[in-house]
Amino acid sequence: MIISWVFHLTLKKTNYKQMKKITQILLFTMIAASLFGAVKQDKKYLQWAIAVANSEMIHRPKLWQADFVARPKWDYTQGLVAMSFLKLYAETNNSAYFDYVHTFADFFVNENGEIMTYKLSEYNIDRLNGGKFLFDMYHYTKYDKYLKAIKNLRAQLDTQPRTDIGVFWHKKIYPYQVWLDGLYMGAPFYAQCAVEFDEPQASFDDIAKQFVLADEVTLDAKTGLNFHAWDEQKMEKWANKTTGHSPHFWGRAMGWYMMAVVDVLDCLPKNHPQRSQILDNFTRLTKSLIKWQDEKTGLWYQIINLPDREGNYLETSCTAMFSYAIAKAVNKGYLPKKYRAVAEKAFNGIVNTMQHNAGGTVSITNACSVAGLGGNPYRSGTFEYYVSEPKRNDDPKVVGPFILAGIELSR
Numbered sequence: 001m002i003i004s005w006v007f008h009l010t011l012k013k014t015n016y017k018q019m020k021k022i023t024q025i026l027l028f029t030m031i032a033a034s035l036f037g038a039v040k041q042d043k044k045y046l047q048w049a050i051a052v053a054n055s056e057m058i059h060r061p062k063l064w065q066a067d068f069v070a071r072p073k074w075d076y077t078q079g080l081v082a083m084s085f086l087k088l089y090a091e092t093n094n095s096a097y098f099d100y101v102h103t104f105a106d107f108f109v110n111e112n113g114e115i116m117t118y119k120l121s122e123y124n125i126d127r128l129n130g131g132k133f134l135f136d137m138y139h140y141t142k143y144d145k146y147l148k149a150i151k152n153l154r155a156q157l158d159t160q161p162r163t164d165i166g167v168f169w170h171k172k173i174y175p176y177q178v179w180l181d182g183l184y185m186g187a188p189f190y191a192q193c194a195v196e197f198d199e200p201q202a203s204f205d206d207i208a209k210q211f212v213l214a215d216e217v218t219l220d221a222k223t224g225l226n227f228h229a230w231d232e233q234k235m236e237k238w239a240n241k242t243t244g245h246s247p248h249f250w251g252r253a254m255g256w257y258m259m260a261v262v263d264v265l266d267c268l269p270k271n272h273p274q275r276s277q278i279l280d281n282f283t284r285l286t287k288s289l290i291k292w293q294d295e296k297t298g299l300w301y302q303i304i305n306l307p308d309r310e311g312n313y314l315e316t317s318c319t320a321m322f323s324y325a326i327a328k329a330v331n332k333g334y335l336p337k338k339y340r341a342v343a344e345k346a347f348n349g350i351v352n353t354m355q356h357n358a359g360g361t362v363s364i365t366n367a368c369s370v371a372g373l374g375g376n377p378y379r380s381g382t383f384e385y386y387v388s389e390p391k392r393n394d395d396p397k398v399v400g401p402f403i404l405a406g407i408e409l410s411r
Contacts, residue, residue, distance in 0.1 A: 049406025055361035113148020224288030255321025298349030
C-alpha cells in the first residue's frame, strides 16, 4: 500500500524544489519495503506498530507534545505513549524508542523524585497512569529518582477519596463518581506497586474490588455492555435518577476497562478468589462488543450500540483498545484462540483508514479527541455530546493502544 502510493507520487512531474521531499518519501519507502515486504503474516502487525511509532517521533519530536498541548503537563496520555514505546523498545531493541521516553522522563522527574506539574491535592487518578512507565525506566536505568517518583504517586492512593461502596473517585472535582476510565488509570499502577514493593494481600483485595464493583455498578444487563460512568449519589444532571448511570455506551470507556483487565492480571495472583469473576466479566463484555463490530470495516462506533444513528461514526481509539485487549487475552489464554480473528480484523481496519502523509509518515485518523462528563463547560453525556467532540489524527489514545496491539498480534 505504502509502496504503490509513493510510486504514484513520484510518477508526477516534479521540480528541483520538490526533490528533497521526494527523497525523504523514497527513503521512507525503502524502510517500509524492508519492513512490510517478505515478512510473515503475523510480523506485519509489528511493522505497522513501528511505522506509527516512527511517524509519531517525527510529528511530535518531544513526547510531552503527544496530546497536542502547548505546555508540558504530566498526564495519562503521555504515560500511555511512553509505556507503548518502551514495550516496542523491548520488542525491537531500537534505542530510538528508549531515548524518546528517557528524555521525557528526565524532563519531568527531578533527582528528588518530584514530578513537574503533578499535584497530589487534585486527587486525579488519571495522573497515576502517567507514571506507569516509570517502572520500566527504573528497571532499565536503576535511577533512584524514578523509584522515588513511583512512591510519590503511590502515596496518592492512600488518601484517594472513595465512594461509599469503596471504589476510587475518578477525580476530586467529580465526587462519588465511578468512571470506567478510572480502572485503567489507577488499577494497573496500583497492582504493579503491590508486586514491586511486596505489599500485603489487602492491596490485591482492594484492586480486585475496584474491578468487581465498577463492573457491577456500570453494567447494563440487557446488552452486556457497560455505561461510561455511575454517580453514587445520583446528583449529576447526566445521571439517571434511578440507576445513577450515564446515558450511553461510549466505546473508549469500555476500551479503557478492557485494557485495565488484561494489564492488571499480569500482577494479580493467579489464586486470587476474585480473579475468575474479573475474567468472567471481561469475557461477557468481549462477547457483547463483538456483536457491534462493524462487519465491513472491523471498527467500532463512537457510541457502540447505535451504528445507524445520524452523526455516529467509526472511531479508531476504542477499536485499537479492543484489538490490544482481545489479542493479549488470547495470548495469555484468557480467551479462546478463535477470538484472535476479531483483534486482527480491528487492527487491519485501522490500517485501512490510515492517512499517508507527504513527508513519508502515516497517521491514524478518526480518533475522538476527548469525552467526559460534567465539568465546566458542562458535558451532558447525551448522544449529541459524544459525537460532537472533535476528531483528530494521531491522538495519543489511539497511537499507544495501536502500538501495543501490533506487539501482541505479532506474538
